[in-house]
Amino acid sequence: xxxxxxxxxxxxxxxxxxxxxxxxxxxxxxxxxxxxxxxxxxxxxxxxxxxxxxxxxxxxxxxxxxxxxxxxxxxxxxxxxxxxxxxxxxxxxxxxxxxxxxxxxxxxxxxxxx
Amino acid sequence: xxxxxxxxxxxxxxxxxxxxxxxxxxxxxxxxxxxxxxxxxxxxxxxxxxxxxxxxxxxxxxxxxxxxxxxxxxxxxxxxxxxxxxxxxxxxxxxxxxxxxxxxxxxxxxxxxxxx
Numbered sequence: 559x560x561x562x563x564x565x566x567x568x569x570x571x572x573x574x575x576x577x578x579x580x581x582x583x584x585x586x587x588x589x590x591x592x593x594x595x596x597x598x599x600x601x602x603x604x605x606x607x608x609x610x611x612x613x614x615x616x617x618x619x620x621x622x623x624x625x626x627x628x629x630x631x632x633x634x635x636x637x638x639x640x641x642x643x644x645x646x647x648x649x650x651x652x653x654x655x656x657x658x659x660x661x662x663x664x665x666x667x668x669x670x671x672x
Numbered sequence: 673x674x675x676x677x678x679x680x681x682x683x684x685x686x687x688x689x690x691x692x693x694x695x696x697x698x699x700x701x702x703x704x705x706x707x708x709x710x711x712x713x714x715x716x717x718x719x720x721x722x723x724x725x726x727x728x729x730x731x732x733x734x735x736x737x738x739x740x741x742x743x744x745x746x747x748x749x750x751x752x753x754x755x756x757x758x759x760x761x762x763x764x765x766x767x768x769x770x771x772x773x774x775x776x777x778x779x780x781x782x783x784x785x786x787x788x
Contacts, residue, residue, distance in 0.1 A: 592775070596715075601763060601778045649715060653776075660707070661767075661776060663717035 560586045562654045564664030571642055572672055579637045579667045581652030587632035588654035592661070593625070596649045608635055642671040674699045676766050678779035685754045686787050692739075693749045693782050695764030703769030706740065706747045707776070712760040720762070723747065725769065751784075759786040 561584040571577050581591060590609050594602040606622075608614035608629035616622045624646075626638040635654075639646055647670050655661040675698045685691035697706070708720040723731045723740050730738050735752045751758055761781045768774040 601780050602717075604775055607775060651715075651717065653717075660719060660722055662719065663709075665714070665716045 560584075560654075560656075560660075560662045562588075562652065562662045562664040564652055564667055566667060567665060568668045568670075570670045570672065573643055574641055576638055576640045577642055577669060579639075579650055579652070579669075581635045581637070581654065581664050583633045583654040583656070583662075586654075586656045588635070588656055589632065590655045591629055591635040592653040592655075593627060593635075593637050594651040594653065596651060596666075602651060605637075639669065642669070644671045647671045674701075674704075674766050674768070674777050676764055676777050676779040678762075678764055678782050680782045681780070682783045682785070684785040684787060685751070685758075687754055687756060689754055690750060690752045691754055691784065693751075693762055693764075693784070695747045695749070695779055697745050697747065697764075697766045697777075699745070699766065699768075701768055701770070705767045705769060706738075707765040707767070708736070708738070708747075708749045709763045709765060709778075710758075710760045711763065711781075712757075717763075721749065754786050756786050756788075759784055 563582045565580045593605045605620045606614045606616045614627035629635040651666045652664040653661050677696045704725045706723045710718045710720050721733045737750045739748045763781045764779040765776045767776050
């Protein structure tokens, strides 16, 4: 299947700082990218959907000013957690899809905010 | 809104045996896709198998096959000749066939243990 990379895999930051997570589709063009958050032993919770060159569409309850998403090209999307707090600590997963085809997932980023 | 239900939080199977994971969904749409994803301890989501709703034939990928019952809105996953590496969390997912930005709706997952 297609490959989606995510960087960094783990990040620890201080409260109040911002963290950027990159998601890249390595061997296909991703017209749509998705960002998920996963708490321990739970399912994936969709945070936002982004199309290349467009503003992201956020799910209800997700603060768009806190979780900034940029989908600058057909192979790159970034999620920036601004002014991170301990409650933002979680596992963040990106996913990419080309057209109407199958969705592929990145390996995830574990964010720990101290 | 579509919902996906996985009624088995945990399942266990002996190595080399067969196990079936259940999934039901609710939708009023006629065009959609169904997926099974595997999430091992590494937490990388891996696509196991997909099924297009318009296809009557059940999808098969090596040891993995589905029993797709469209009228009953059921989409179970059968794993044959279970291996230790099959131990993982399995998520059933639904996606509308309408629109390129349609979202995946996940079930709550089934944790599969494989014993010797």
